[in-house]
Amino acid sequence: MHPAPSIIFFTVFSGLGFGMMFFLGLGKPDVSGFTAFVFFAIAYALAVGGLISSTFHLGNPQRALKAFSQWKTSWLSREGCLAVATLMIMGLYAIGVVFLDTRWTLLGLLGSALSLATVFGTSMIYTQIKTVPRWSNWTTPVLFLLYALTGGAFLTGQTSTATPLLLVLGVFQCVVWMIGDGQFAKAGSTIETATGLGHMGKVRMFEAPHSSKNYLMKEMVHVVGRKHARTLRIIGVLCLSLLPLVLLLVVPFSHLVALLAVLLHIAGALMIRWLFFAEAEHTVGLYYGAR
Known part of the structure; x- marks a missing residue:
């Protein structure tokens, strides 16, 4: 599928923001006052900024509010409702921590x-x-x-939690690729099943269905070379997991080292999230010979 920048930004940075809120709701780090305000401000900027960026991919962004009404059937609507509920609950919790030096534990756990x-x-x-x-x-x-958990642990300074999570995330990302690479073939979708002409024998495209690209081709069909994908996977995992892990375990701790590790992690996340969309084959591509 076409890796739209707005969707990449949305999924990466909103995940980081809500990951931060998860740890802040647990009272980690144990701070209050202005320091707590900075942590909550960063978390809200990431989460809200990511959510806003997602509207840029809508055909009619002004109708974004209507998405909240379909919560019974749409995961997009459910996500929006959950996001608003989270921001409201965590906002109340933040008021206690920042201005009253009080932790409303149940409210934090709910957030x-x-x-x-x-x-x-x-x-x-x-x-x-x-x-x-x-x-x-x-x-x-x-x-x-x-x-979300790894990035949240990183950005809230939970080094002891972020370190093992980095290793787990890197390994699991590789497992996801191993499983995902065979999913399309496992699904059994072919040009024969897509056209319904398989009973007549082998089907091949004589010529393109139309002379210019349409919406489906722009949004659902994106071909990334296997060689380039492999290179991006290696660089992505290095930045996402291995290099930050080395910085945390080998290099003496400093705020500059921690910042570099975070930036590498985010760069790797953006790169791999681009691949998440670019490598996703939609069955509609079978109609256009884009496999």
Whole structure:
């Protein structure tokens, strides 16, 4: 599928923001006053900024509010509702921590749970798409949650938690690729099944269905070379997991080292999230010979 910058920004940075809120709701780090305000401000900037960026991919951004009304059937709507609930609950919790030096524990725990629920809702937007076999399996929600937890631990200074999570995330990302690479073939979709002409024998495209690109081709069909994908995977995992892990475990700790590790992690996340969309084959591509 076409890796739109707005969707990449949305899924990466909103995940980081809600990941931060998960740890802040648990009282980590144990800060109050202006320091707590800075942590909450960063978390809200990432989460809200990511959510706003997602509207840029809509055909009619001014109608974004209507998405909240379809919560019974749409994961996009559920994610929006969960996000608003999280921001409201965490806002109340932040007031206590920042201005009253008080932690309303139950409110914080509820905010943490809603934060993860929001990330899960985001992941289900893609998991539910049966026509993209690479996404439509259990690994997608687990991957999104791991990204949020790892990034959240990083940005809230939970080094002892972020270190093992970096290793787990790197390994699991490789597992996701191993599973995902065979999902399209496993689904059994071919040009014969897509056209319904398989009973007549082998089907091949004589010529393109139309002379210029249409919406489906722009949004659902994107071909990335296997060689380039392999290179990006290696660089992505190095930045996402291995290099930050080395910086945390080998190099003497300093704020500059921690910042570099965070920036590398985010760069790797952006790169791999681009691949998440670019490598996702939609079955509609069979009609255009784009496999």
